[in-house]
Amino acid sequence: MTARSAPRLLFHVQHMLGIGHRVRAERIACACAEAGFEVTLLEGGVAGQVPDGQADRLTRIQLPPARAADAAFSGVVDADTGAPIDDAWRERRAEASLDALRAARPDILLVEGFPFARRAFRFELLPLIAEAHRGGAKAAVSIRDILVARPDRLKTAEIAEVARQNFDRILVHGDPTFAQLADSFSAAPCLADRVVYTGIVSPPPVAPGPDGHGEVIVSAGGGATGGALIRAAVAARPMTRLKDRIWRILIGPNLPQEDRDFLDTPPPGILAEPSRPDFPALLAAASLSISQAGYNTVADLAVTGCPSVLIPFAGPTGQETEQPTRARLLERAGRAVSVPEAQLSPERLARAVDLAAELPRRPDAPYRTDGARRSAEALLAMTGREGPA
Structure with a gap:
């Protein structure tokens, strides 16, 4: 050189x-x-x-x-x-x-x-x-x-x-x-x-985009393990205080076909579309996020301050500790409400949504x-x- x-x-x-x-x-x-x-x-x-x-x-x-x-x-x-x-x-x-x-x-x-x-x-x-x-x-x-x-x-x-x-x-x-x-x-x-x-x-800080204002954004990263989260969110919506909001489900590229088929005819109030590159701008406009606790999703949540419900991926045997640890730390810091993957149900998710809806939007990230x-x-x-x- x-x-x-x-x-x-x-x-x-x-x-x-x-x-x-x-x-x-x-x-x-x-x-x-x-x-x-x-x-x-x-x-x-x-x-x-x-x-x-x-x-x-x-x-x-x-x-x-x-x-x-x-x-x-x-x-x-x-x-x-x-x-x-x-x-x-x-x-x-x-x-x-x-x-x-x-x-x-x-x-x-x-x-x-x-x-x-x-x-x-x-x-x-x-x-x-x-x-x-x-x-x-x-x-x-x-x-x-x-x-x-x-x-x-x-x-x-x-x-x-x-x-x-x-x-x-x-x-x-x-x-x-x-x-x-x-x-x-x-x-x-x-x-x-x-x-x-x-x-x-x-990502760098972003302004709210044209879409997503007041919505609930449901995402599962690439989607390979997100089917249960998406199905629970669809079933939980009518039981929450946010039941009159649009719930926008982002479909990751790896979402299994049976879960894609489930979203072909979503119920009223549910929008389903492919994952978007303006995901942070959607979060900046949204009222609430429902997601797993992957590194990038949580990074996006931090820079937008969007209140969230986290369902951390733990794997079929419960040995994947990374996301549960991250979700636990964020819940302790008052940034999210966490639902263990093994305990996910529409009723449990609905209660978590109502709790998370009370969280303030935080302009400060909890880390660099x-x-x-x-x-x-x-x-x-x-x-x-x-x-x-």
């Missing part, structure tokens, strides 16, 4: 079930491009599920796509065929990643999740990181503020060791005054010298929300620079 050349960033992103990881990655990638990086986004999930944002500022490479076999994350399947990935698929995928690395010649390799998540892709990521280091690049990992808690301390220690061996920085996209990495990852003290808290990766910009700054500092190239 010469004194005048732009630093190069290769960002590896693999979303498995929802689309939250890719949305957050998109925001970080665009902030890095704004900061002066030449950004290559290396995507391993199903293509075309979120808007491309500043597509003209990013180079995109699509790897052979993979996804979770089911909501329990029981395995990884080839997204094109639905078949479990095998050694031949792994070999093709690993070689495609290395080809992308050689073409991009990055100064920084940023990896989303691994080894705190995405460990099924270590066959690809460990060689990729090693090759990046051999080429003189530094490596960083991008993780959420709250991880899925793991009771196995030996496994947790192993993850921490892999992180220390492979990454120069660990970007935690959260605010330590709200949630610290050690709260959900017990080996965090071993990594303290590499951790950078960036703040939450939120400039995480995309501060992520770009942290990555730029790794190259020895302190401002746009």
